[in-house]
Amino acid sequence: MTLKDMEEYIPKGRRPGKERARNMSIKYKIASITILVALIPMVVLTVLMLFFYNRAIMQRADKQIEENIRIMSDRLSSVLQNGELCSNNLTIEFGNYYNDKSIKQVTRDNKIISQLSQSLLVYNGITSIVFLDNSGRFYSTDPYFNKDSDKIKYSNYVYVLSGAGGKTVLMDLKDNPFNREGKEVVTLGKHVLNIVTGQHLGYLFINMDKDYLIESSQSEISYYFIYDRDGNNIRQSSINDPIYEDEELIRSLYTTENKLVRYGKESYLFAKDDIDKFNLTVVGITNLNKFNVTGMDLCFIILTTGGFTAVLLLLSVAFSANFVTKPLKVLHDGAEQIAEGDMSVRFRFKTKDEIGRLGRIFNYMTQRNLELLKQVDDEARKKREYELALIQEQVKPHFLYNTLDIIIMLIEMNRSKEASRVTHKLASYYKNSLSGSEEIVTIEREIQIIRDYLDLQTMRYGDKFSYELDIDENIYSSHIPKMTLQPLVENAIYHGIKNMSGHGKITVLGRCIEPLNEADLSDLLAIKNKYVELRVIDDGIGMDQEELSKLNDLLTKENVFDSDEKKLEKEAEITDHDTTKGGSHFGLYSVAKRIKLYFGKEYGARIESRKMEGTTVIVSVPYLE
Numbered sequence: 245m246t247l248k249d250m251e252e253y254i255p256k257g258r259r260p261g262k263e264r265a266r267n268m269s270i271k272y273k274i275a276s277i278t279i280l281v282a283l284i285p286m287v288v289l290t291v292l293m294l295f296f297y298n299r300a301i302m303q304r305a306d307k308q309i310e311e312n313i314r315i316m317s318d319r320l321s322s323v324l325q326n327g328e329l330c331s332n333n334l335t336i337e338f339g340n341y342y343n344d345k346s347i348k349q350v351t352r353d354n355k356i357i358s359q360l361s362q363s364l365l366v367y368n369g370i371t372s373i374v375f376l377d378n379s380g381r382f383y384s385t386d387p388y389f390n391k392d393s394d395k396i397k398y399s400n401y402v403y404v405l406s407g408a409g410g411k412t413v414l415m416d417l418k419d420n421p422f423n424r425e426g427k428e429v430v431t432l433g434k435h436v437l438n439i440v441t442g443q444h445l446g447y448l449f450i451n452m453d454k455d456y457l458i459e460s461s462q463s464e465i466s467y468y469f470i471y472d473r474d475g476n477n478i479r480q481s482s483i484n485d486p487i488y489e490d491e492e493l494i495r496s497l498y499t500t501e502n503k504l505v506r507y508g509k510e511s512y513l514f515a516k517d518d519i520d521k522f523n524l525t526v527v528g529i530t531n532l533n534k535f536n537v538t539g540m541d542l543c544f545i546i547l548t549t550g551g552f553t554a555v556l557l558l559l560s561v562a563f564s565a566n567f568v569t570k571p572l573k574v575l576h577d578g579a580e581q582i583a584e585g586d587m588s589v590r591f592r593f594k595t596k597d598e599i600g601r602l603g604r605i606f607n608y609m610t611q612r613n614l615e616l617l618k619q620v621d622d623e624a625r626k627k628r629e630y631e632l633a634l635i636q637e638q639v640k641p642h643f644l645y646n647t648l649d650i651i652i653m654l655i656e657m658n659r660s661k662e663a664s665r666v667t668h669k670l671a672s673y674y675k676n677s678l679s680g681s682e683e684i685v686t687i688e689r690e691i692q693i694i695r696d697y698l699d700l701q702t703m704r705y706g707d708k709f710s711y712e713l714d715i716d717e718n719i720y721s722s723h724i725p726k727m728t729l730q731p732l733v734e735n736a737i738y739h740g741i742k743n744m745s746g747h748g749k750i751t752v753l754g755r756c757i758e759p760l761n762e763a764d765l766s767d768l769l770a771i772k773n774k775y776v777e778l779r780v781i782d783d784g785i786g787m788d789q790e791e792l793s794k795l796n797d798l799l800t801k802e803n804v805f806d807s808d809e810k811k812l813e814k815e816a817e818i819t820d821h822d823t824t825k826g827g828s829h830f831g832l833y834s835v836a837k838r839i840k841l842y843f844g845k846e847y848g849a850r851i852e853s854r855k856m857e858g859t860t861v862i863v864s865v866p867y868l869e
Contacts, residue, residue: 274569275561282557290546301532302513306503309466309515309530316468317517317526323369323457324432324522327450328412330367331434334359334448335410338375339439353381360385371429371453372422375436376402377446388424396421396449405435405447414522415449417476428454430478454478465534467512471498473523497527505529571599575606582606587614627841644670647700666703672696677727684842687754687776688720694729694752701737708748709741715754719776722756723868725838731831732780732849732861739829740784740859753779756867771846774867783858792853795829799836799849832861839865 337359341352360373364385372386374396382393389396396402399421405413415431422429429451436445457470457478467487470478475498487493493507497514505512512529519526571593581589587610591603647670654663673696676689691713698711733750741748758774787795836849843866853859 274564278561278564279557283554286550286553290550293546305513305530305532306515309513309528310517312466313468313515313517313526313528316528317519320457320470320524320526321519321521323452324414324519324524326367327370327432327452330363330370330373331412331432331448331450334363334373334375335434335436335445336439338436338445338448342438342443342445343440353383356383357385369452369456370450371427371456372451374422374449374451375446378444389422392421401431401433401449402447405433408433408435410435410437414472414524416474417472417478422449422451430454430457466528466530469494469497469527471525471527475499497529498525571595571603575599575603578606582610623841646704650704662703666700669696669699669703673700677730683726684723685726686720687715687722687724687778690724690726690729691715691720691752691754693727694733697730697733698750705737705742709737709750710747711750711752713752715752716756719754719756719867721869722776722865724776724778724865725835725842728835728839728863728865729778729780731835732863735829735832735861736780736782736784736859740782740786742784744784749783751779751781753781771864775847776865776867778863778865780861780863781858782860786853786855786857786859788855792851795832795851798833799851835863839863 338356341347341355347355356375356377360375360383364370364373372384372389374385374389375383376397377383380397382390382397384390384393400419401415401421404415412432412434415433417430420429420431422431432450432452434448434450436448437443438445467485469488472478475495477494477498487507490507497505500514503514505514507529511532513532515528515530517526518524574593575591578589578591589610590607593600593603647666651663651666651670654660654666673693676693676696695713702709702711729752733752736750741750755777756774757777759772832849839848847864847866849861849863851859851861
């Protein structure tokens with residue numbers, strides 16, 4: 245599949261919109277992202293500015309209307325307290341008049357009328373005062389009420405005051421007998437008692453002009469409503485505004501607890517204060533749209549600035565996107581050529597920015613790919629050479645000839661059973677070592693190969709040496725390259741045991757090791773995972789330290805893919821332990837090389853040896869079940 249085919253291939257099930265976004269040109273992606281990145285902070289800034297501005301306006305408006313409500317409540321309280329003070333003073337004066345038995349009734353009547361008139365002049369806001377004494381006499385500062393004296397005497401107001409003690413109370417606003425056309429009043433009533441004897445003297449009614457009481461509630465942006473304890477509104481008759489005529493709104497304001505009230509298409513800020521002494525409630529609402537006259541100007545400024553900024557942003561994005569994507573297009577076309585297999589493509593950007601560096605990185609990667617392809621070819625060739633060398637080692641003619649000579653000699657000596665056993669061992673050895681195409685086998689099979697090999701060699705050399713296999717059964721299922729141990733055992737025989745004067749012994753040990761700390765790591769390299777260690781030990785002639793160092797340096801080469809392979813192979817042609825005969829350690833070198841090829845440079849082989857004391861070859865491979 246070519247690169248073009250891969251680009252045209254679209255897996256089923258993807259959303260068309262998402263696929264279009266994926267396939268969008270990078271120029272438009274950059275433009276879209278840039279616009280989003282720029283517009284989102286702008287929108288957030290605008291929202292935050294409006295939010296904090298509106299919050300500040302709300303706080304200022306709330307503070308102002310609360311302050312106005314308190315001022316109005318204080319003024320109402322002051323006016324009502326003024327009426328209460330008037331009623332208290334009149335109660336004292338009337339008590340004096342009635343306690344003085346020497347005063348004639350006519351004189352008392354004149355004094356009461358005079359005192360009522362003086363109080364009307366002294367106390368502001370009082371429009372009229374009416375007094376009903378215990379004998380049914382009717383006194384009023386306004387002659388208008390004389391004709392309604394009987395109505396007042398038998399009104400609900402008198403009944404209410406009869407049970408109120410001597411306290412001044414605000415009378416019910418409904419069915420006020422002192423109201424007259426065009427002039428409504430708010431009435432304070434008091435049951436007048438003799439302050440000396442506690443005797444009932446009469447009922448006092450102080451009428452205050454409603455308009456005077458609430459005249460300060462008129463405002464251009466705020467509206468105020470006064471309610472009695474039953475939720476009845478004291479209507480502002482002198483104020484002409486439709487909002488004061490909306491009965492539904494007036495009823496809802498008395499019970500609402502919301503800070504914001506919607507009326508019509510506008511929002512109002514709500515505030516309330518109670519005058520507990522007289523059971524009155526003052527409610528105020530402020531028109532936020534009229535209060536916040538600069539809000540619309542601010543919105544206009546923000547929108548104008550935002551629109552101008554957006555236009556400049558679009559122009560800059562168009563320019564910058566083309567400036568960035570043009571060299572990216574060159575990179576894209578060159579990358580397509582490289583993907584098609586043309587490794588000769590090179591980018592020559594003069595800039596030193598990210599795109600220029602990216603072009604140089606592409607050049608480096610292309611060159612590295614060429615080198616890696618060549619290295620892979622070389623490694624494949626070397627691997628085939630090692631495998632060929634291994635097969636050649638496996639079928640060494642002299643080993644086969646010697647074994648066949650043993651078989652012939654045993655037959656000639658009529659030792660057919662021994663000849664048959666040698667033949668079976670030889671067949672088993674070649675069956676395990678040569679049959680099958682697998683390159684990695686279990687350690688159990690590898691042990692069977694060297695057991696057959698050692699049995700054949702002990703038959704050949706007689707009492708020259710013996711062997712022992714001590715392999716932990718837990719590692720039998722672990723894997724290892726085939727024919728790893730046979731070259732090592734062969735070296736132990738030919739380079740260690742064969743040239744010694746006495747009897748020798750070869751021991752093969754195997755165990756699983758799991759490093760716990762730095763001191764327990766492999767001597768090859770820092771193997772940090774569980775691994776298998778196999779040792780081939782002989783008590784032969786050993787080797788001196790100089791030769792040992794050369795061998796270990798060769799076996800532990802970190803770069804197992806050294807380009808100068810012929811040099812390494814020549815270094816493997818090291819003199820045999822027996823200086824009278826030439827020998828090769830290429831088999832040992834091949835084992836270490838194959839292990840590194842298969843498992844990595846941290847694994848391999850190393851040698852421990854002392855002259856005339858023996859040699860130990862240690863092989864490390866990963867524990868792989």
